[in-house]
Amino acid sequence: MRNVLESAVSDPWGTMQLFVDGPMHPGGTEATARLLDRAGVGADTRLLDVGCGSGEALESTRERGGTAVGLDVEPRTDGIVRGDMSRLPFAEGGFDVVLAECVLCLSADYPTALAEARRVLDDGGRLAFSDVVVDGEVPDVPDAMAEAFCLSGHRDRTAVFGAIEDAGFAVVDSRTRREDLLEMRDELAGKVDHERLLGLLGERGERALAGIETLEAAVESGRIDYVSVVAEADGDVGAGASGAAAGTGAEAG
Template sequence: MNTEHKAQTELDATEVKACCALAYQSDAARLLLGDSFHPGGIRLTEHLGSLLQLAPGQRVLDVASGQGRSALALAQRFGCHVLGIEYGAEAVRQATEAAIEANITHLVTFQQGDAEQLPVATGSFDAVICECAFCTFPDKATAATEFQRVLKPGGQLGLSDLTRTGEVPADLQGLLAWIACIADAQPVQAYTRYLTDAGLHPTLVEAHDEALQEMVQQIQGKLLGAELLLRLQKIELPASFNLEQAKKLARAARTAIQAQTFGYVVILARQSA
């Protein structure tokens, strides 16, 4: 790769991460998604925790922890210690506030960081989770290597993410689609290959397509509600939020999900003992 092209690629990668973080820490994201930013919500997070057999005293890393809802839920349900690493500074602040409010700072903490360069020691976690975020990382191979690096021998990764079969439709390829986890969603086999190449051993692949369908339906409902309130002049939307574009994206996503172009999956992988 020549220097100019490399610099351009790196700039784009940084821009994607920053835009993604900004979008997910916005009021619009909370309005549309609530505070759990993945299909299946906390129910699927707790299922992931059960599959990983989380237990009191264990150390869990939540990579791309968003508003921190999953970290809080896992600590409350399983009694484990959870560190959330998240790119967005404002999201880290909000998640920390939520932990203080829930009176659980003895178990849950948040820190700003990049999934592709995790600011934690090698071999220091019993489990790593990453929900609906791996698909947004520009350098998935490096992120997978980081998951492997930070796991203790025998530790487990629990990934949940958007999957795709076939080509991404043209109307789902822009930056907004990337942020919405769609544009760079990969086939399941590509995800397991990233993990295998990083030295992890996939042990389970579980389909949860219905959770994705439900989420997109809920988002469409909320967009319609927002449009109505806007017409009645009951709400104002941030200038950066383009309602028409969001409706178009949600419509295209629903059509693609119905055509089974997209799905949602849980993948477990183990570190060698």
């Protein structure tokens, strides 16, 4: 039993996959549908889903009359292209929408990943993404936990929006979905008595519990946020941030 718990603490992301229904990102399929709506995905839309997982967004795009290609570093089903977001195996201008839900933060080279998204988009194409952002310093939590909750990479809100615009995108719709983080937390809490289980691990469990409490406080205060963004390829590479980071608003529904 202890070995199982030790493994769970070492791999929080893998553990969460056992308990979260649907896609492994806050908001699940409903959040994906809203983002597709805002990106104008419909009949004849050519969509690339980077980090597509099991392909729920691909199916939704096809139901809308569009065509969809999925890419993942570890494809789970047939028909999904194996590849990395920093080196997309597609020609220039081949897509109208690049979808990236909770994956850009995983890139070791954030600017290159954004540049690749811009390269494969047709003029006027749209990058539709959601990700965790942080205002100020990233909370001090165990490394495995920081990685699992997308806090180990390019996280500063202002820097994220600046990088988007530097890559040749103009942010046209930015919304905060912090409530999706809280709902995901509540879903996990309803399925796992993590306090009791981590209490069995002694000092290591105490550190993990302290990290969870730190994360919860940061989310509830708004220091950690979850944003859902649509940005249009405008070709003005290097424009810099224009205040979009500060102008986020809550998304209805």
